[in-house]
Amino acid sequence: MTESAPHSTAVVAGAEAPPSSEVRGAxxxxxxxxxxxxxxxxxxxxxxxQQGLSPxxxxxxxxxxxxxxxxxxxxxxxxxxxxxxxxxxxxxxxNFRHVFYALSFPLDTIKGRPARLYSMFALTDEAYAMAVxxxxxxxxxxxxxxxxxxxxxxxxxxxxxGAIAAQWIPDNIVGMxxxxxxxxxxxxxxxxxxxxxxxxxxxxxxxxxxxxxxDVDHMLPLxxxxxxxxxxxxxxxxxxxxxxxx
Amino acid sequence: MPESGYLLAAVAIMAIVTFALRAVPFAVLHxxxxxxxxxxxxVFMPAGIMSILVVYSLxxxxxxxxxxGLPELLAVAxxxxxxxxxxxxxxxxxxxxxxxxxxxxWVFG
Numbered sequence: 001m002t003e004s005a006p007h008s009t010a011v012v013a014g015a016e017a018p019p020s021s022e023v024r025g026a027x028x029x030x031x032x033x034x035x036x037x038x039x040x041x042x043x044x045x046x047x048x049x050q051q052g053l054s055p056x057x058x059x060x061x062x063x064x065x066x067x068x069x070x071x072x073x074x075x076x077x078x079x080x081x082x083x084x085x086x087x088x089x090x091x092x093x094x095n096f097r098h099v100f101y102a103l104s105f106p107l108d109t110i111k112g113r114p115a116r117l118y119s120m121f122a123l124t125d126e127a128y129a130m131a132v133x134x135x136x137x138x139x140x141x142x143x144x145x146x147x148x149x150x151x152x153x154x155x156x157x158x159x160x161x162g163a164i165a166a167q168w169i170p171d172n173i174v175g176m177x178x179x180x181x182x183x184x185x186x187x188x189x190x191x192x193x194x195x196x197x198x199x200x201x202x203x204x205x206x207x208x209x210x211x212x213x214x215d216v217d218h219m220l221p222l223x224x225x226x227x228x229x230x231x232x233x234x235x236x237x238x239x240x241x242x243x244x245x246x
Numbered sequence: 247m248p249e250s251g252y253l254l255a256a257v258a259i260m261a262i263v264t265f266a267l268r269a270v271p272f273a274v275l276h277x278x279x280x281x282x283x284x285x286x287x288x289v290f291m292p293a294g295i296m297s298i299l300v301v302y303s304l305x306x307x308x309x310x311x312x313x314x315g316l317p318e319l320l321a322v323a324x325x326x327x328x329x330x331x332x333x334x335x336x337x338x339x340x341x342x343x344x345x346x347x348x349x350x351x352w353v354f355g
Contacts, residue, residue: 039336043343052247060253064261073299078248078256087256091263093295098264099278100288102271120269175343175350181303181318182325182342186335188300189326191292204294208301219305223298228287231294235286 019142026146029134033126034154037068041158042165043179044071049166050177051079058163062156066122069187070094072180073220086221093224101128110141122148203230313354321346 045058053075061071070091077087101123110116127148134144169176192201204227211223271278278284300322309315325342332338 067264088259091260095264095267097292098267099271123268175347178346179343182339184299185325186329186338188296189329191296195289200290201293201297204297208298227294
């Protein structure tokens with residue numbers, strides 16, 4: 001750390017706050033998001049155990065992959081012994097949107113290589129949303145990293161609790177795994193809202209249903225591959241139309 | 247049951263792909279910023295991919311067995327309606343899953 005400012009400068013308006021208050025500030029800022037992340041973590045922990053994996057995998061998944069919707073899909077993929085190339089392709093397609101976060105995430109405000117590496121690793125939807133909506137003048141790079149650490153902790157903590165709690169859910173109660181479907185329904189609604197019209201989501205559903213009928217075991221890569229191909233085709237056709245109109 | 251070696255390899259692959267997607271663009275910002283196709287995919291891909299995941303998560307539902315997919319249909323509808331109404335992800339998921347558990351255990355069970 002290069003900026004070990006003496007305490008006296010902290011009283012000057014606009015000076016950087018001492019780290020302890022940043023730790024508390026990040027905790028306060030992260031709590032509303034944590035209220036959403038923690039129960040989802042519990043759902044993931046329950047799913048891991050109900051699918052027959054050891055509870056420890058809930059902690060490994062949440063610590064190392066740290067990408068919510070991919071982790072839910074991953075539980076199903078690994079219990080079905082899906083070949084690794086398909087798993088890599090699924091990870092690529094499910095998380096492709098993260099490519100765009102680099103365009104506006106304030107990584108330049110974060111000092112030190114380890115902090116920057118962690119910040120990129122933990123650049124989830126929630127961390128991105130929090131960082132780009134906060135004020136660059138009052139929120140320091142350190143504060144962003146602390147916030148990311150808290151969000152990561154809510155996620156791991158929720159999954160750990162879910163994995164423990166799952167052992168007390170009676171075996172004859174079925175249907176808890178619907179939480180996964182419900183999560184994707186919610187994410188679909190949010191994603192549909194972020195663009196125009198129903199053409200693209202309907203294209204996705206059609207690809208998925210056809211892929212399901214063709215080959216249930218390879219449904220996900222088939223559906224996603226077909227969808228991305230159609231989307232690129234739609235882009236090319238739309239461009240030509242725009243060029244033709246001009 | 248999958249063995250630990252396979253599970254670890256799967257976790258490592260997913261971690262690496264996810265990290266690369268988040269980190270590499272910082273190094274190649276400029277061409278990415280100017281690519282119209284990448285921008286287009288950024289707007290439209292999430293809506294399609296998430297819809298595919300909804301269908302994928304229901305892939306083992308059969309409309310020929312007695313319940314005919316009715317519990318899934320009702321629970322998906324309930325999740326969507328609650329979400330469009332309250333815009334609260336946790337509430338939507340809890341209501342949808344709760345309804346599904348009730349339907350599966352005490353109505354269609």
